[in-house]
Amino acid sequence: xxxxELLRGTAVIYRRELSGLFLQPVAWVLLALGLFLxxxxxxxxxxxxxxxxxxxxxxxxxxxxxWISIVLPxxxxxxxxxxxxxxxxxEYLLTAPVKDGALVLGKVLAATTFMAVLxxxxxxxxxxxxxxxxxxxxxxxxxxxxxxxLASLVFCSAGLVASALAATPVVAAFLxxxxxxxxxxxxxxxxxxxxxxRATRRALIERIDLAxxxxxxxxxxxxxxxxxxxLVSTSAVLLVLCTRRLEMQxxxx
Amino acid sequence: xxxxxxxxxYSRRARASLFAQSLLLVVLAALVAAxxxxxxxxxxxxxRVDASRRRVNTLAEPTLERIRQLPSPAxxxxxxxxxxxxxxxxxxxxxxxALEFLRLAAARAEGKLELDVHDTSxxxxxxxxxxxxxxxxxxxxxxxxxxERKAVLSFEEWAQFQPDPLDARRLAIATFKGExxxxxxxxxxxxxxxxxxxxxxxxxxxxRESGEPGGxxxxxxxxxxxxxxxxxxxxxxxxxxxxxxxxxxxxxxPFEPDALAALRAHVERGGRLFAAASSVVVYTGKGSTSDxxxxxxxxxxxxxxxxxxxxxxTGILADGDPRVAVLPVSGSQLDARHPxxxxxxxxxxxVVFPGALALQRGxxxxxVALIELASSPRDSWRDTLIDPRTRARNFxxxxxxxxxxTFALLTAIEAHTRTExxxxxxxxxxxxxxxxxxxxxxxxxxxLWLASFNWLARREHRVVVAGADPNVxxxxxxxxxxxxxxxxxxxxxxxxxxxxLALSIWFARRRP
Numbered sequence: 001x002x003x004x005e006l007l008r009g010t011a012v013i014y015r016r017e018l019s020g021l022f023l024q025p026v027a028w029v030l031l032a033l034g035l036f037l038x039x040x041x042x043x044x045x046x047x048x049x050x051x052x053x054x055x056x057x058x059x060x061x062x063x064x065x066x067w068i069s070i071v072l073p074x075x076x077x078x079x080x081x082x083x084x085x086x087x088x089x090x091e092y093l094l095t096a097p098v099k100d101g102a103l104v105l106g107k108v109l110a111a112t113t114f115m116a117v118l119x120x121x122x123x124x125x126x127x128x129x130x131x132x133x134x135x136x137x138x139x140x141x142x143x144x145x146x147x148x149x150l151a152s153l154v155f156c157s158a159g160l161v162a163s164a165l166a167a168t169p170v171v172a173a174f175l176x177x178x179x180x181x182x183x184x185x186x187x188x189x190x191x192x193x194x195x196x197x198r199a200t201r202r203a204l205i206e207r208i209d210l211a212x213x214x215x216x217x218x219x220x221x222x223x224x225x226x227x228x229x230x231l232v233s234t235s236a237v238l239l240v241l242c243t244r245r246l247e248m249q250x251x252x253x
Numbered sequence: 254x255x256x257x258x259x260x261x262x263y264s265r266r267a268r269a270s271l272f273a274q275s276l277l278l279v280v281l282a283a284l285v286a287a288x289x290x291x292x293x294x295x296x297x298x299x300x301r302v303d304a305s306r307r308r309v310n311t312l313a314e315p316t317l318e319r320i321r322q323l324p325s326p327a328x329x330x331x332x333x334x335x336x337x338x339x340x341x342x343x344x345x346x347x348x349x350x351a352l353e354f355l356r357l358a359a360a361r362a363e364g365k366l367e368l369d370v371h372d373t374s375x376x377x378x379x380x381x382x383x384x385x386x387x388x389x390x391x392x393x394x395x396x397x398x399x400x401e402r403k404a405v406l407s408f409e410e411w412a413q414f415q416p417d418p419l420d421a422r423r424l425a426i427a428t429f430k431g432e433x434x435x436x437x438x439x440x441x442x443x444x445x446x447x448x449x450x451x452x453x454x455x456x457x458x459x460x461r462e463s464g465e466p467g468g469x470x471x472x473x474x475x476x477x478x479x480x481x482x483x484x485x486x487x488x489x490x491x492x493x494x495x496x497x498x499x500x501x502x503x504x505x506x507p508f509e510p511d512a513l514a515a516l517r518a519h520v521e522r523g524g525r526l527f528a529a530a531s532s533v534v535v536y537t538g539k540g541s542t543s544d545x546x547x548x549x550x551x552x553x554x555x556x557x558x559x560x561x562x563x564x565x566x567t568g569i570l571a572d573g574d575p576r577v578a579v580l581p582v583s584g585s586q587l588d589a590r591h592p593x594x595x596x597x598x599x600x601x602x603x604v605v606f607p608g609a610l611a612l613q614r615g616x617x618x619x620x621v622a623l624i625e626l627a628s629s630p631r632d633s634w635r636d637t638l639i640d641p642r643t644r645a646r647n648f649x650x651x652x653x654x655x656x657x658x659t660f661a662l663l664t665a666i667e668a669h670t671r672t673e674x675x676x677x678x679x680x681x682x683x684x685x686x687x688x689x690x691x692x693x694x695x696x697x698x699x700x701l702w703l704a705s706f707n708w709l710a711r712r713e714h715r716v717v718v719a720g721a722d723p724n725v726x727x728x729x730x731x732x733x734x735x736x737x738x739x740x741x742x743x744x745x746x747x748x749x750x751x752x753x754l755a756l757s758i759w760f761a762r763r764r765p
Contacts, residue, residue, distance in 0.1 A: 025762070028755035032748040039743020043736050051728035051735070054305075121747055128742040132734050139304040198378075202369075207290055216356055221305030229293035233286035240282040244275035251268055 006105075009098035013106025014113075017080065021114050030075065031114070034068060035121045042125055053129055054137045057122055058219045061148045062211070064119070069155045070184060072118070074176025076111045077159030078169040081242075085249065086168065100246045104239050108156050115152035119145055140221025147218020150231040151210060155180045157238035164245040183234075184211060210234065296363055312361055313596060316436045320362045323443055327366050327399045329355055330382060332391040334373035336408075343424055344393070344408060351395065351411045354431035397435075399442040410434055413696060433700065437479050440712075444480045448497040448710040450527075451486040453512075457505030457534065459690060461485070466693040469502050472702055475695075479703055481710070488512045492519055498709045499524070503531040503687040507540025517548055520679035523670040525709040530685035532557065532610045546683050549666045550617030553685045556637035557608045558629045558660045559648055573649040578636065579607040582627045582662065591665060593682075593704045594626045604701045605694055609686035611635055611660035620669030627663035635660065662686065663701075665708070680709050 021027045038060060045056040045063075084090040093103060122145060126136045162176035163169070187209040191201055205212070210231065217224035292298060303310040312320075320327075331352065336344035352370065359368040371379050373392070383391045386398065388405055395406040411434060415427035452461050452473075459469035461483070473483055484493050488508055492499060492515060499519060508516075520526055530542040530553045537543035543553035559577040583603030587594040597604065604627065617623050634650045634657040650657065666681035682705045684690075689698050728735045 023758060023762075025755040025759040028751045028758065032751035032755065035751060036744065036748040039739070039747055042743050043739050046728070046730060046736065046739065051730045053728055054309075121743070124747055125739055125743055128738045129728070129735055132738050134728050134733075134735060135306075137306040139306060140309075143304050207287075207294075216360065217301075220310050221303065222310040223300070223302040223304060225298070225300040226290070226293040230290050233289045237279070237283050237286045241279050244279055248272065248275065251271060 006099055006102050009102025010105045010109070013098060013103055014109050015106075017107050017110030018113060021076070021110055027076075027114065030072065031118055034072060034118045038064070038068075038118075038121055039125065053126070053134055054140060054221075057126065057141055057144060058215075060122060061119070061144050061219050062215055064148060068118070069151065070177055070180040073111060073115065073152060073155040074159040074162060074173045074180060076114055077107070077156055077163050078166075078173040078176060079163070080107045080111070080160060081163040081246070082166045082172040083169050090249065094246070094250055100243045100250075101239075104160065104242045104246065108153065108160050108235075108239060108242075111156040111159065112149060112153045115156065116145075116149045119148050119152070137221060143221050143223060144219045147214050147227070147231075150218070150228070150235075151214055154183065154210060154231055154235045154238070157235045157242070158183060161238050161242045161245070164242045164249075187212065301361075310357060312358060313432060313436075313599070315596070316358075316432055317361060319436050319439055320358070320365050323365050323399065323439060325400055326364060327397060327439060327442070329359070329366060329368050330386065330391075330396040330398070331355065331368070331370045332373055332379060332383075332394050332396070333370075334393060336393065340424060343414075343426070346426060347408060347411050347429075348393075350426075350429050351431055354429075354435070355395070358432075358435060397438050397442065399439070402442045404438045404442055406434060406438065437703075441478070441480045447480055447482040448712070449482045449484060449493070449495050450476065450498045450500050450706070451484050451493050451496040452500045452502060453488045453504060453508075454485045455487050456508065457503075457531070459502040459687065461502070464692065467691050469690055469692065469695075471692045471695040471699075472502075472690060475699055475703055476706060479707070481706065491515060492524075497525060498527060498706065500527040500706075501529060501542055501545075502690060503529045503533070504542060505531045505534035505536065507536065507538065508545075509540065513540060513545055516545060520668055520681060521671050523674070523677040523679050525680040525711075526682075527705065527709060528681060528683045529687070529690055530610065530683075531687050532608050532685050533687045535610065543685075546612075546681075547615070548618070549621050549668060549681060549683075550615045550623060551664055551666065551683055552613045552615055554611040554613050554635060554660075556610070556635035556655070557646070558606070558611050558633050558662065559636045559650075560630050560633040561650075573647060575608075575648050577648050578609075579605060580609060580629055580633065580662070581605050582629070586628050586630060586659075588624060588626045591624055591626055593665065593701070593708050594663075596704070597701070602700070603697075605689065605697045606662050606684075606686045607688040607694060609662045609684070609689065612662065612664050612683055612685060614661065614664075617666075622667045624665045624667075625661040625663075626665050627661070629660045629662060631659055632657060633660060634658075680711075682709060 041063060042056065042060055045059045046053065049055040049059070081090065084093065094100070122141065126138070126141055130136045158179040159172075159176035162179055163172040166172035166175050187205045190196075190204050190208065193201055196204070207230070213224075213227045213230055216222075217227045333348040333352065335341065355368050359366045369382075371382060373379055379391065383389070386396050386403060388394070388396055388403070391405075393408050397404045397406065411431055412429045413427045414424045416424065452458070454461070459467065461473045462468070462470050464470045477483060484496070486493055486496070486499065489512065496519070499516060516526060528542050528546055530546070535553075535555055537553055537555070546553065557578040558580060560580055562574075562576055562579075581603050582605070583601070584598065587598050587604075589595055589598040596602075606627070606629075609629075611629070612625075614623055614625070634655045636646050636648055636650075637655050638647070638651050639645065640647055662684065664683045666679075666683060668679040668681070670677040670679050688694055690702065695702075730736055
């Protein structure tokens with residue numbers, strides 16, 4: 001019965017991490033900062049799109065790839081493994097009847113939930129516009145939010161990998177930001193590869209460009225199973241890496 | 254009992270082996286992920302659902318059909334670059350929309366459309382591709398190639414422009430025409446034969462090549478661009494060879510009986526006819542277009558169809574003004590199932606009939622079907638009475654003397670033929686509105702007439718109508734409270750609520 005056991009373990013860790021996150025004043029300060037920066041840009045986006053609220057939300061979610069996705073997830077996940085390893089808490093967790101996979105999954109889902117709340121600020125802005133009589137494309141907004149949360153899952157996974165690799169939270173945050181920036185900038189690097197033909201580069205970019213894929217599908221209100229698979233499988237690879245890293249901690253201890 | 258690794262620890266060799274095992278597992282996971290991504294990209298397994306309210310991610314079925322029917326994959330090379338000058342924002346907006354549309358089309362084309370967006374800062378690569386395409390100037394162009402055939406699309410073709418409502422010195426997009434442009438370009442490139450339209454001349458018709466407001470030069474150009482071959486027919490001898498469609502553009506003088514007989518025989522053989530009766534010089538007697546339409550159970554009624562309008566300045570319901578005869582027609586006034594008008598209903602588009610006469614359905618002969626494609630709004634009236642003193646119409650409803658109700662303005666006719674093919678049908682599109690075809694209103698009605706001629710040419714797959722006005726659904730930021738509300742919520746309310754929570758948690762945690 002590995003499945004239910006994994007789920008139970010994930011739920012336990014998820015609850016623990018979630019309360020750890022939301023019962024910290026600093027988390028709410030971060031949330032306030034993120035919501036303010038998103039909200040600060042939104043009127044400018046509305047003006048730039050000449051009142052096209054749907055397009056403004058698209059840009060709001062997309063612009064999040066510029067800084068929110070690179071900075072915030074590593075800050076959220078930096079303490080999750082490295083600090084626990086330093087304080088000795090990880091040893092207890094590793095000896096607890098919870099699988100490594102459940103441990104990693106619970107932590108990453110908690111961090112992603114935090115990001116989902118942050119991106120959920122868009123619904124409040126949309127509701128404010130709707131209250132003034134704007135016709136909001138709600139299904140499109142929900143799908144755009146869902147896609148962005150899925151992308152956050154990838155960045156939180158990268159942050160968790162960094163936390164598992166680094167010895168201190170500060171190093172984990174730095175490493176995590178590098179990893180997240182790498183994920184965002186990878187298509188640009190590939191486009192500069194001199195040895196591959198243009199067609200090969202294009203084909204490769206189509207398969208690794210998370211932001212581009214997300215923008216063409218979910219952010220425009222289009223559910224695309226291929227984008228879903230890309231986001232989930234990227235996240236899965238990072239979580240497998242993180243799990244193996246935890247196992248290595250076990251051998252060393 | 255097996256010993257746990259924790260109890261015994263690991264030798265260096267065992268660790269190296271476990272490390273290699275872990276590494277292998279991660280590499281395997283990456284390979285499985287890559288395989289999943291690749292498999293998920295195959296069309297058979299890929300699921301795409303457009304959840305947007307305005308279906309912004311869905312191409313019209315005729316466009317998709319047009320792409321699917323391409324004999325080989327078409328390639329689209331995009332050479333957009335930032336444009337300096339006062340219109341740079343407009344250019345950027347058109348480029349952005351064009352690119353978004355082309356990406357959508359490529360994603361939906363099931364491999365029939367290859368999109369290549371060139372980085373114009375890479376001069377050598379761009380020049381090499383331009384040489385390969387044999388196009389001299391590719392700056393800000395989109396080149397669509399199908400085998401050896403090519404079409405170069407310039408920036409202006411992607412949209413219709415109008416003065417910016419917020420700043421009259423600038424231009425703004427009135428209608429984005431990406432879908433229409435791509436569909437017609439692909440149709441033109443893939444067309445093996447050009448349907449031939451014979452325009453009747455010498456009977457006071459709209460001048461086919463005239464650029465004057467009352468001419469039909471814009472219609473002729475649009476038809477030519479859409480792959481039709483245009484020829485003249487002087488209405489005396491037989492129809493020109495290989496004539497597919499005969500177009501009568503509001504003739505004001507009667508045809509000879511032989512000419513009318515030739516037109517009837519053309520339809521009976523499965524030929525097609527675009528019959529526009531003149532609404533300026535109304536003649537319904539022998540040899541008129543109206544006389545010709547009577548053969549199909551349709552008659553043209555005198556008196557322009559009118560409907561009161563609301564004065565945009567005073568907001569008062571107005572009649573007694575010629576503007577009441579300019580009828581915008583949309584939504585439920587259009588047939589939602591016919592290939593000509595269905596896309597207009599789907600996209601929420603409207604067409605305009607200025608000074609149109611009503612088409613009355615009579616008793617059609619056996620084997621003839623009449624379909625009313627566009628009709629006037631409810632409570633419109635035919636302005637039949639003429640003031641005896643001024644000898645002019647008063648454009649006001651004069652009570653029971655003037656018929657009131659809904660009147661047909663555009664009708665499609667399908668008639669059985671006398672050919673051996675039992676499925677062959679002659680097709681006629683009938684209208685009685687000179688101004689609706691003229692250059693002055695052509696841009697508004699362009700898609701309607703192109704759709705009509707494509708239906709007549711049995712090219713329903715080419716009936717493509719541009720989407721609705723892009724300004725529909727936009728917020729009026731200058732007048733509405735939208736910006737203020739967004740600032741209140743986004744800058745203050747949301748962050749303040751979070752900070753308040755942070756503060757309360759901090760207080761709660763401080764308590765012993």
